[in-house]
Amino acid sequence: MAEQDPAAAAAAAASGSDSEDGEDGERRHRQLLEAISALSGRKRRKLAERSEASGQVSEFNVTCKGAGEKLVLSELLQPIHPKSSLGSVRKELARVKRKAAVELPLSKEEAKRVVREAAYATSSKEVGKWQQVVLQNRRAEQLVFPLRQDIATVTPLERVTSAWKARTPLEQEIFGLLHKTQQPVTDPLLTPEEVASLQAMSLEEALRRRKELQKARALQSYYEAKARRTKQIKSKKYHRVLKKSRRRQALKEFEQLHKSDPEAALARLEELEQLRMQERMSLKHQNKGKWARSRAIMAKYDLEARKAMQEQLARNKELMQKVRVDPPEEEPCEVPEEDTTALPLPTAASGANPWMLGKPSALALEPEAQEGPKDDTVPGAVENKDEMEEEEEELSEEEALLQDFKQKRRERAGSPKGHSEEHGQKQQLVGADETEDSAEQPRDSPVPPACAEEMGNSPVPPDCSEEMGNSPVPPGCAEEMVSSVLEPPPQAQEQLLLSERLHRMQTMEDVERLAKEEPVEEQEKLVAPRPRKQAQQQKEGRAGDKHTKKTTAKRKIISLEAVLDGKPHEMDCSSLPVVLEEEEGGIEQRGMITEAFAGDDVVADFRREKRKVEEAAKPQPVNLVLPGWGEWGGTGLKPSARKIKRFLIKPPPAPPRKDRYLPHVIISEKRNIHAAAHQVSELPFPFERHQQFEQSMRTPVGSTWNTQRAFQKLTAPRVITRTGHIIQPISAEDIPDTAPGSGARLGAEDMPQRTAVHRGKGGKAQPRGGKGGKAVPRGGKEGKAVPGGKGGKAQPRGGKGGKAVPKGKAQPRPHRVQ
């Protein structure tokens, strides 16, 4: 290969040589020869001979044959094959040569700026891909947050516990205890011991136990049901019988006890005494209970009631009586104590008050039968407890239940005693409650005077009860606060979302008052031309201020009435009377006009119309005449004149018309100032025409007028958030319409354009500056859905920057002042 190359070079040189001049040709010829000689296998190159003296001798054996010749770059490249890659390099070189000198590099600042600009362009483009998503979200009827609903996963307990370690001494101690018993943390919930014990139990035993348990449960439920039933019995007779039987039972028991164990009986007696003392201290069985009072009322007329009352009083006395006990038998210490208290009391103080009685009239040897059972229960319970405690050590819960149950059954089987005992107790408790109630009652409810009379010692003074009846009635609400607040200029007011005051509304009354405040101000507003308005007029008046009056005329109120009627406005009717103002020097014009309106008598028409309007505005009489009432009715029969006169109600005459002295003017008096305070005076922002707005008002959203589904749809909230869920910022994955749509949508907008939404809203926010500054047609629907749009009235938006002015009132009649 090495040999071939020079050969090829030689061949190339040979082929290229033709075009060169003769001198060169010679040289090349030599070269060729050399090349050929090189081909013949001699690798070593012959050194070039120096044939003549030359100043330019190279130590690298490079001779410069043509001494004065300039080396040309193209020549250096020449010998190479024209097809070689260097061809392109050559071209490049040529181009470089043609270029001027390199410019100075940019200053550091500028370079940075360029970088910044480029970066800003790219990043704003990247951000711009969100444009569609943002617009869609702004326009959305409903947004549900969080956008991505991920299901909360509960980490299993094992994982949590395995990661956790006991560190504090307390934790370690607890852990140690738990581990000692090998308390399982997870599923089986049984310690190994428990498992073992379960396994130890044989099948039959288990079955038997289960049966027992079942039986016990059934019995328990039965017992409970019965107890509930008996508890609910209200029959007095039943209770009387019950009480009596209980008393008898107690007596019997006591006697038995007396026989069998006198000491125990004595102890029992003492206890009874204690109870009696307690009873004495309490106010039971006095005539203050609800029952007693009711009896007291009845006693006048009813013998039985009187008897019952007396019985009760007797019982009271009996209870109150101090038991004269023989010192040797009873405890000695108690007696002197009692005596000391008794001694200073005058004996004849009062017969009625048992407390004042120094000496008891009779001895109540027999313990109170009613009290008997009460203490009877106590030892029984103690016994039960003892028994239970003995056994409880080994018994499990079920067994305890069983035991308890057996006990109960035994009691019931033995006698209805146990049962009645309980009742006795309960009865007493109820009685106590009653007395407490009765003690408190006077405070709660004023006692009727009759009742108070009858019960001589009623603690309630009548005036007291009266006092109770009087609730402090607040004096009438303070007069309305006249707000001396400066009204903000209407433009500003319209923009403000809040009206901030110095006083706080806290109740509905305050809110009501707030509502009432409005009409005054509204009227003021209506009466006094506002400075802001004037300013506006002045501004307009700069061009030509002839139409200043018309601007006020233009104000039209969207009335609730109009909405309710739904009738076309009178304004829309066709015949427009044209009233011409007298103008000096307009004779020619007048002539022209008379010529133009030669046929029709405009003035007469107008007069006629005015009369019609006047008629219509007069208050109409209300006809309440009903034919056939009080007289014959039927076809052809008219109600009598008397009746008509009576039932035709004439309204009071209307106040004089404002235009009564103005023959050329009709001033409509339809506008009700009182109603105007409740009406919308300007077309609100998203609406374009007042019809649209009225339509939106007219469609009800309530469930009274809509089906359930429609109601739900109509009242769906705009933003739904879920309680306790974190709302993350939006990300590319959150966008609905997944894979194909999202990518496309995110990247859809190449270079974002400033959207109409901002403009429109911006225009609203700064009406002062931005009004009419730019006439940008609003594209599409704004963030707020237009309610009127539902009615199929989606008009294209007009190109107004600021407020949308209802177009309907663009051409009012010339002299009609609304």
Added chain:
Amino acid sequence: MRVKVLSRNPDDYVRDTKLDLQRVPRNYDPALHPFEVAREYTRALNATKLERVFAKPFLSSLDGHRDGVNCMAKHPKSLSTVLSGACDGEVKIWNLTKRQCIRTIQAHEGFVRGMCARFCGTSFFTVGDDKTVKQWKMEGPEYGEEEEPIHTILGKTVYTGIDHHWKEPVFATCGHQVDIWDEQRTSPKCSLTWGFDSISSVKFNPIETYLLGSCASDRNIVLYDMRKSTPLKKVILNMRTNTLCWNPMEAFVFTAANEDYNLYTFDMRFLESPVMVHMDHVSAVLDVDYSPTGKEFVSASFDKSIRIFPVDKGHSREVYHTKRMQHIITVKWTSDNKYILCGSDEMNIRLWKANASEKLGVLAPREKAAMNYNQKLKEKFQFHPQIRRIAQHRHLPKSIYCQIKEQRIMREARRRKELNRRKHSKPGSVPLVPERKKHIVAVVK
């Protein structure tokens, strides 16, 4: 004889279960239900009144700091946890459900200037006046451990703010320049500067997370691109911007809280004029935070009140204040869109409802339906003067009220003067400058 008997299909009136509501057959004939507008108007009026009566936004105050609360941070994973840093260098972690402080750390000497939680919620960062950046574990120290930061970075200059990247282990601090740090390193990955003034706040864009916004005390707002490590654009306003917040639902929108009592919502792509100027405050606005739905934001002001602005409205829909609340330095909107937290000078953090009259707790379906209906009615009749008046009424402390009045007069006078000037000069010589353009000095590329 044939007897015709009235018969009905039991399916029409028999309930499936006892718990179902009785089906009430209704005739929707409009003739049977007259005066719909008047009736709905009354309902709307009542709903509006009730809304005002039940507007009790204040829930509780978290006290425990021993100096003014200077910064707060939300926990990204837990709704009930919030962090706060005070002017004495103390950081507290609060449990909102218990309304208790669960942890206290003496984090810095001097102010805690800024704090932010890591996106995973395992740790948080604080910067302070002692020129350090510290990373702390979110959970308290184990038994026997000391309360120590995980990492501490000693800087050369004071850091005034910090924010964490939303997805990557990268955070940004600001001070003399905006530094972007890798969590693993002790020197910043890159430092971004443009001009020489102290930067008061830096915030990452939550959606396009490589974007940063910062505001400096030479009245400008600068945007940066983290990937190219270059600033993008600078907008200079009339007065200093205290802080800014990106909209979490709209990648290119951010709101700046300015010293000139206003807030400016910008579209990042069109910085020449703000999309909206929000004005209602009567003193410098110190902090702003977006609601997670991106529909509203809350702003804290030096005038001792917080206000809630809808993003597309120029004025606030709500103002909260209490007698004891002083200058509010920091405010946060919780990430379930229900509550607002504000930290103020007088060492308290206050918890407010975002919707003042909202009933908290679970609502029965019928209750919910009634609420929705009332809401809709209020919306429908909002333009009626009586209803608007009631709905807009707010109580204000005297100081704010008077200031508002004063400023209204001043504004009106200025406007009048301009009007007069325009009237008496050659047409076109006094141009109409829209409000949005008034506050922008320049945009620097």
